[in-house]
Amino acid sequence: MxxxxxxxxxxxxxxxxxxxxxxxxxxxxxxxxxxxxxxxxxxxxxxxxxxxxxxxxxxxxxxxxxxxxxxxxxxxxxTQVIEEYTDPERGTIHIGFPTSMATYILPTAISAFRERYPHVKFQLHQGSYNELKEAVVKGIVNMALLGPVPMNEKKLHGTILFTEKIVALLPANHPKAIASTVYLNDLREDGFVLFPEGFVLRDIIINGCQQIGFQPKISFEGEDIDAIKGLVSAGLGISLVPEITLVDCLPRATVKKQIIEPSISRTVGVIIPKERQLLPTERLFYTFLKEFFTRLEEFQY
Structure with missing residues (x-):
């Protein structure tokens, strides 16, 4: 053969x-x-x-x-190991990521890493939660950012980098727009804008609503976080989104509100294969990610 x-x-x-x-x-x-x-x-x-x-x-x-x-x-x-062996600071990192980490988490980490290692190249692979887990298992990529972090997978090792809150994104004319915080129960009569079935963020939100006894009414679905924010901005419903997706830009005609009772959050981290070693340059980035987000959390608190 x-x-x-x-x-x-x-x-x-x-x-x-x-x-x-x-x-x-x-x-x-x-x-x-x-x-x-x-x-x-x-x-x-x-x-x-x-x-x-x-x-x-x-x-x-x-x-x-x-x-x-x-x-x-x-x-x-x-082949890549041989190429990187003499200089891992010039290798290529293959990493997967979901849409919710495309606007802030991944670009921030890559930008900080390249300040230290300017010659490293990245090949990015975007996918859904389950697609990314499969990609790491199969070797399409050797690491992926995910939230929540799967911790009990047979072929994957998960490392939590930080925990982030899920917040309410409301149209500016919503009755609760002037409140400092909102109870999740206050939103039970609203139409929700969520990811389609099969997306883990959808499951997190639905589970949060079910905890306090209601099934959210889904008015619209969006394939990515920008589509969801746009639909809320147009007044077509409310949504619950990871707070970090609103760091750089709050959509026009919307407000962000902290949710209480229950507080909803997700872990965010990186997965790597249990049965394969990371390439030299990928090991550099993996170590950097753990150090970088530890320092970031310490700074925030």
């Missing part, structure tokens, strides 16, 4: 089309077909169901793809 065959196989599996894969690989279509045929012959199984030049993975092909993707990530990591 050759590395070239594996790369051709992954590209064809991803595109489900031999000609498209050949174009992406900048090789002849016949070369891709020949290498896939040789790979199947060596393995003694059919990896694809063929319909002309359109293909779909067989069940065993899907299993093989999962293992080969992990193998390629291991090979890429090994």
């Amino acid at each position: 050759e590395l070239r065959q594996i790369k051709y196989f992954i590209e064809v599996a991803k595109r489900e089309h031999v000609t498209d894969a050949a174009h992406a690989l900048h090789v002849a279509q016949s070369a891709v077909s020949r290498q896939i045929f040789n790979l199947e012959a060596e393995l003694g199984v059919d990896l694809f169901i063929r319909e002309g030049r359109t293909v779909k993975l067989t069940p065993i092909g899907r299993i093989f793809l999962e293992h080969m993707e992990q193998a390629i990530h291991v090979i890429d990591d090994a």
Whole structure:
């Protein structure tokens, strides 16, 4: 089995089309077909169901793809380790993040890190909570920022960097807009603007409401934090959002209010794989993150 065959196989599996894969690989279509045929012959199984030049993975092909993707990530990591060995301050960091950390947490950390290590490069991977956990397990990235931090995962190690409050974001004409704080129960008749199902922030908010005996009425859903803030700004509902997402900019025609009874919060931190070591440059950043947010919390208090 050759590395070239594996790369051709992954590209064809991803595109489900031999000609498209050949174009992406900048090789002849016949070369891709020949290498896939040789790979199947060596393995003694059919990896694809063929319909002309359109293909779909067989069940065993899907299993093989999962293992080969992990193998390629291991090979890429090994190559990068060699490149970074002599100078980890010039390597590349692959890190995942959710939308709620895109505007303040990640940019602040990267900016501070690059003041110390200006030649380090970053490759960023945005995704949902579960997508990012899977990406770290599979080796697509070796670390990801998440909130809340998963602490009991079999293949992941979680480190809490800080805990942040979830606050109410209200339209400026809301009856509670002039109050210094709001009880969560005061919002039970409002329409909520939340993330769609499958987003962990949605679950945190719904669980908080259920704690005091009501199911929030969802008026609108937004795919990212900016969409949610925009919908609240337009007066289409209220929302509960991580306080740090409002640090740089409070949307026009909105107010931020601390929530009491119950107070809602989430842990924020970083996950890394238990079964793989971080690359040298990634170890630098991982250590930096823990030190940076410890100092930040001490400064705030």
